[in-house]
Amino acid sequence: MLKLIFLLLLQLIDCANITVQPVSINATLNSTIVFSCEGTGDELTVRVNNTPATNTDVIAKGFSVTSSAHDGTRRTELQAIAYEHNNNTEVRCRASTDEPLQAVLSNTAILMMQG
Numbered sequence: 253m254l255k256l257i258f259l260l261l262l263q264l265i266d267c268a269n270i271t272v273q274p275v276s277i278n279a280t281l282n283s284t285i286v287f288s289c290e291g292t293g294d295e296l297t298v299r300v301n302n303t304p305a306t307n308t309d310v311i312a313k314g315f316s317v318t319s320s321a322h323d324g325t326r327r328t329e330l331q332a333i334a335y336e337h338n339n340n341t342e343v344r345c346r347a348s349t350d351e352p353l354q355a356v357l358s359n360t361a362i363l364m365m366q367g
């Protein structure tokens with residue numbers, strides 16, 4: 253019984269969650285901006301217009317992602333250059349666990365260029 257409670261507790265701690273949501277940004281043209289997310293789980297990734305931020309096409313558009321983990325909290329930062337072709341880009345973070353397989357998506361943040 254005690255073992256079961258312990259296992260349940262572990263699952264609660266490990267459960268996938270977004271604790272810091274990405275925030276929409278109105279950028280000036282060609283400036284460099286950063287979207288940040290924090291979450292729990294085995295992995296925290298970023299999606300740019302529904303494509304993984306590590307995709308080569310996404311990188312070619314001026315995006316780069318860095319991740320770190322600290323005491324079970326994962327943090328990921330998406331740096332973007334506010335090129336005109338990146339206007340109205342949708343950014344979402346995704347926290348996931350492997351066991352049990354579970355995924356949580358963040359709110360959608362928008363990168364908008366001031367006209």
Ligand SMILES: *[C@@H]1O[C@H](CO)[C@@H](O)[C@H](O)[C@H]1NC(C)=O
Nearest residue numbers: 264267268269270271272292
């Ligand atoms: C997820 O994180 C949010 C923000 O910290 C918190 O309010 C919420 O209770 C958490 N949800 C779960 C299932 O842990």
Ligand SMILES: *[C@@H]1O[C@H](CO)[C@@H](O)[C@H](O)[C@H]1NC(C)=O
Nearest residue numbers: 275276277278279364365366
């Ligand atoms: C960005 O600008 C648009 C249009 O002016 C506005 O609707 C939106 O609220 C602004 N968002 C932020 C985060 O300032």
Ligand SMILES: *[C@@H]1O[C@H](CO)[C@@H](O)[C@H](O)[C@H]1NC(C)=O
Nearest residue numbers: 280281282283333334335336
């Ligand atoms: C922004 O960068 C593009 C591509 O490098 C350049 O053609 C354009 O003139 C720049 N615009 C401004 C306002 O800096």
Ligand SMILES: *[C@@H]1O[C@H](CO)[C@@H](O)[C@H](O)[C@H]1NC(C)=O
Nearest residue numbers: 281336339340364365366367
């Ligand atoms: C970006 O898109 C918004 C809304 O579609 C528009 O108002 C703005 O002028 C655009 N910015 C640039 C630099 O094209």
